[in-house]
Amino acid sequence: MDADPTGPCTLHEAWHAGEVTNTTHNPQGGINMNVNCTYCGNPAGCMSSKEWYGRDYGSNIYYCRPCDAYVGTHKGSFTPLGTLANKELRALRSKAHAVIDPYWRRMGYNRKTVYRLLGEYMGTAPNDTHIGMFNNEQCQKVIDGFQAFMKKPVKTG
Numbered sequence: 290m291d292a293d294p295t296g297p298c299t300l301h302e303a304w305h306a307g308e309v310t311n312t313t314h315n316p317q318g319g320i321n322m323n324v325n326c327t328y329c330g331n332p333a334g335c336m337s338s339k340e341w342y343g344r345d346y347g348s349n350i351y352y353c354r355p356c357d358a359y360v361g362t363h364k365g366s367f368t369p370l371g372t373l374a375n376k377e378l379r380a381l382r383s384k385a386h387a388v389i390d391p392y393w394r395r396m397g398y399n400r401k402t403v404y405r406l407l408g409e410y411m412g413t414a415p416n417d418t419h420i421g422m423f424n425n426e427q428c429q430k431v432i433d434g435f436q437a438f439m440k441k442p443v444k445t446g
């Protein structure tokens with residue numbers, strides 16, 4: 290099925306109805322970053338934010354219908370923000386963000402500093418220190434202990 294670009298989006302509804310497959314639709318004619326599903330390893334499908342949300346945010350979504358997993362991209366980009374996440378992992382990532390984001394959003398920390406400290410806490414390299422790349426266990430570690438870690442005295446020198 291093809292989405293009518295001028296009409297209301299039906300693809301997201303089709304997703305929930307279980308009608309979308311990984312090859313249902315690729316709005317960019319085959320552009321993808323060879324993104325594979327975290328769970329089954331199969332190539333992910335790709336759709337635009339307009340098709341996904343019914344509103345054009347200029348970003349895209351990679352998805353795996355059989356695993357009910359997906360991940361978004363930055364605006365104007367086909368680079369995924371991280372790995373595909375199923376419902377459980379999406380919820381954990383959301384909770385992990387709720388722990389981390391206040392530090393730079395309203396507690397006066399520089400965002401880079403927060404992520405440097407997060408990497409220190411997690412033992413991850415800077416390029417891997419993104420919630421969007423964390424798995425269930427890593428998210429749980431953030432939720433369980435990052436606030437306590439941040440209360441420790443800052444190491445100097």
Ligand SMILES: [Zn+2]
Nearest residue numbers: 326329353356
């Ligand atoms: Zn999958």
